[in-house]
Amino acid sequence: MTKTNMEKKMGQGVGFERIRRITGYLVGTMDKWNDAKRAEESDRVKHGLGKNA
Amino acid sequence: MIVSVIKRDGRTVPYDGVKIIRAIEKALAATGEGGFDEAARLTASVQGALDAAGNESPNIEAIQDEVERQLMNRGFNDTAKAYILYRANRTRAREATSTLMKTIDEITNVDARTSNMKRDNANIDGNTAMGSMLQIGAAGAKAYNELYLLRPEHAKAYREGDIHIHDFDFYSLTTTCCQIDIIKLFHGGFSTGHGYLREPQSIQSYAALAAIAIQANQNDQHGGQSIPNFDYGMAEGIVKSYHKNFSRRLAELLEDRYELDDQLQALKALVAEVEEETGEKLRIENSETFNVKLQAKIMEQYHLTTEEAKRHLTKCRDRAYKSTERDTYQAMEGFVHNLNTMHSRAGAQTPFSSINYGTDTSAEGRMAIENILKALDAGLGHGETCIFPIHIFKVKEGVNYNPEDPNYDLFRLSCKVSAKRLFPNYTFLDAPYNLQYYVKGRPETEVATMGCRTRVMGNAYDPSRQIAYSRGNLSFTSINLPRLAIESNHDEKVFYEKLQGMLELTAQQLLDRFEIQASKHVYNFPFLMGQGVWLDSDNLTNADSVREVLKHGTLSIGFIGLAETLTALYGQHHGQSEEMQKKGLEIISFMRKFCDNKSQAMKMNFTLLATPAEGLSGRFIRQDQKRYGKIPGVTDREYYTNSFHIPVWFPIAAYEKIRLEGPYHALCNAGHISYVELDGDTAKNVEAFETVVRWMHDCGIGYGSINHPVDRDPICGYVGVIGDVCPRCGRHEGEMIDPAHIEELHKMYPEMPVFQGIE
Incomplete structure (x- = not known):
């Protein structure tokens, strides 16, 4: 790869990987999740470690 | 006069009354209500009625409707009923076929990213040839099973x-x-159907064969595969590797020091004698009796002083331990890599795999646990988090739960790794519904989990x-x-x-x-x-x-x-x-x-x-x-x-969720899991992480895990929480970055992967 090419392409169009757990298994990207599971993932709220939510 | 008939596919064909006679004859024969003569008379009535309606080119459905009517009008009640049922079944079969064809059409032509159906199982890539073939087969089997195998x-x-x-x-x-007992499987070797594998003789082969066992068994079943005794099983391989390493080190040392010829076979025989006399295998930790005997034999055979023999043995044990540890790490690393890259089921799936460990307190078992955790922690070639296998750490009081327990250090290590890699999950042997089966010293009575959450313990068929x-x-x-x-x-x-x-x-x-x-x-x-x-x-x-x-x-x-x-x-x-x-x-x-x-x-x-x-x-x-x-x-x-x-x-709150879900674990004896979602920063706090695991233990959770975001930037290799901007290299998703900046980062983070670019 030439230098100019390299400069242009370093990271361009490359997304972040986001690993999540789906029914016990981990899944590398959410591209392969079905619609319902995607909706569920986006609804998930964090659980605090205090006494209250 | 009827001239022609419109078929279901829209084609028009010449009318042939004999076809109607044959169909009615079959129906009559099935109920015993008549034969050819009745069929011919009924067909004439059908023709008459259709002629009267003035339709010269009726469709199939209209003709069949008329057959039904004539059968009923003329008192062939059973035949009418049978004929109606037969028509309904044929219609269902036709519809199933047409739905099936539409489904196959979607599998063939639509991108999985836009087809929800093709993403039904996230472990299958519906865009690949083998993935599509698997989905087409599944669609065909489902259509057949529904039509022919299920009660209505x-x-x-x-x-x-x-x-x-x-x-x-x-x-x-x-x-x-199935929970595969690898110890039993490996004893005496086994066959995958394509060749016979001898009993493995080193930790490397133990790990390789464990992956093969999972792959082979996955092809016989439709669900996941699990190893319930990963630590106990690998420990046997580690004993063998240690044995080899020790004999080789000792042989080399003696050969070099006393200018002797090849001593390996002689030493192996010597060790075998000690094993025979003591009834104990050479392993990382041996009894005093064993060590004394071994030392005495070495002294005798090589004319050494007590001091010399002791020094050589200590050195060899130390070196053998280190080599075995290296071998074990490499074996565990290879195992994890294998399970993330090997494919089964016509190449469309990575095997669904689980491994359970945590309770083997032998030196070899501990070595297996420590190194599988380290391999998990290291991730794959570019530091990626491993998707397979699911790691399950078995938590047990007196074994690894309390600070004075022999494997407590490994429990702590598991928390550290899970806080980074989402695995291991935890299964709790002290929960009353698990503890009732537990017998100390019999690992088969320890609850193990497979796949998503499946648990098998009680046995109404054979309570023994x-x-x-x-x-x-x-x-x-x-x-x-x-x-x-x-x-x-x-x-x-x-x-x-x-x-x-x-x-x-x-x-x-x-x-x-x-x-x-x-x-x-x-x-x-x-x-x-x-x-x-x-x-x-x-x-x-x-x-x-x-x-x-x-x-x-x-x-x-x-x-x-x-x-x-x-x-x-x-x-x-x-x-x-x-x-x-x-x-x-x-x-x-x-x-x-x-x-x-x-x-x-x-x-x-x-x-x-x-x-x-x-x-x-x-x-x-x-x-x-x-x-x-x-x-x-x-x-x-x-x-x-x-x-x-x-x-x-x-x-x-996390604690509240765990408290409320715990009692359901006791009831769901086929399997259960509870999660809590922590934010990335909390998850990095190992103390907090361990507290959550301990709370699960106290609340009667049988199987639990802690979710937290694990993101990775493939450009700079950062693993952790990434919002809109990568905290290490500062780029947005999809954004390019100055290669000089990457160079700088490389100096700061030597373990950073070299990104190959997208050609």
Whole structure:
């Protein structure tokens, strides 16, 4: 790869990987999740470690 | 006059009255109501009626309608009924075929990213050739199974979404999953059907063969594969590797020091003598008697002083330990890499795999645990988090739970790794429903988990075999609980009546499926049964039926959406009030009691499952939205809440969620899991992480894990939480970055992967 090419392409169009757990298994990207599971993932709220939510 | 007939596909063909005669003749013959003469007379009437209507080119349906009418008018009642049923069946078959063709068309032509159907199972890439072929096969099998293998009432319940028959494509073919006892499998070697593998002789071969065993067995079943005794199994390989390393080191040392010829064979014989005399194998830690004997023999054979012999042995033991540890790490690393890259099932899937460990306190077992955790921590080649296998750490008081326990350090290490890599998950042997089976010194009585959450322990078929090893689930079917609640219209009594009916229907369907499974033979499962992986299958020969041994497995009734069920019945879910928690436990206890009663009555293992529900999470609710519209808190989302979970969107403290979900674990004996979602920073705090695991232990959770975001930037290799901007290299998603900056980062983070670019 030439230098100019390299400069242009370093990271361009490359997304972040986001690993999540789906029914016990981990899944590398959410591209392969079905619609319902995607909706569920986006609804998930964090659980605090205090006494209250 | 009828001249022609319009066929179903739209073509027009010349009219042929003989065809009608033949069809009617067949129907009459079936009921015994007549023969050719009656058929001819009836056909004449059909023709007359159609002529009278003045239609010269009727379609097939119109002719068949007229046949029905004439049969009824002329008193051929049974034949009319049979003919109507036959038509309905033909119509169903035609529709199934046309739906099947549409499905195959979608699998063939639509991008998986835009086809929800093709993403039903996230472990299959629907865009690849093998993935598509698998999906086409599944679609064909499902159409056939529904039409030919299900009772009409079961087909209706399945089609309309009262129940969900899991892995329906495999309905007539095999069973779900198995806990593979690798110690038993490896002793004496085994065959994969394509070649015989000798008993492995080093930790590297133990690890490689463990991966092969998982792969081979996955091809005989439709679910996941698990190793319940990963640490105990690998420990045997480590003993062998240590033995080799020790003999080799000692031989080299003596050869170099005293200018001797090859001493390896002589030393092996010497060690074997000591082993024979003491009844103890050479391993990392040996008894005093063993060490004294070994030292004496070395002194005698090589004319050494006590001091010399002692020094040489200590040095060799130390070196052998270090080499074995390196070997073990490499073996564990290879194992994890294998399981993430090998494909099975026509190349479309990575095997669903689980490994259980944590309780082997021998030096070798501890080495296995430590190094598999380290390999998990390191990730794959570019630091990626490993998707497979699922790691399950078995927590047990007196073994690894308390600071004074021998494996407590490994429990701590597991928390550190899980806080970074999401695995291991935790299974709790001290929960009363697990502890009742536990016998110290017998690892097969330790609960192990496989796949999503499956658990097998109790055994109503053979109460003397209440163990985890060599058993698994046969099949499972889930009930649409929220629908039963909606249809009960807030009436608790009606709900329980409906639930009882649905449990009966589901149990019958599971038994029907068992009959199909039980009609198979050992040769249908060349690895699972042929190699004696399944309990008692080693007593069978190739042509034997598997009926009796299959009864060690479980038939599980699952459910989804307890939260929505409670909301539909009472207006609130179990996260909202203690009263609802009580109601929730009543419903699930009712279901468990049904399973227990059925188990006792049938002497088979009916168990209650907190269903994993990947494809199912959206299927029931889509059907229910069509029926009932969007009921607030019940059908107003895209998914039903998993099993007995508190809804994912409901704000609740981690401790509270765990406390509320714990009691359901005791009831769902076929499998269960609870999660809490921590934010990335909390998860990095190992103390906090451990506190959550300990709280799970105290609340009677059987199997739990802690979710936290694990993101990775493939450009700079950062692993952790990434919002919009990568904290290490500062780029946005999809943005390019100055290579000079990458160079700088490389200096700061030497372990950073070199990104190859996208050509």
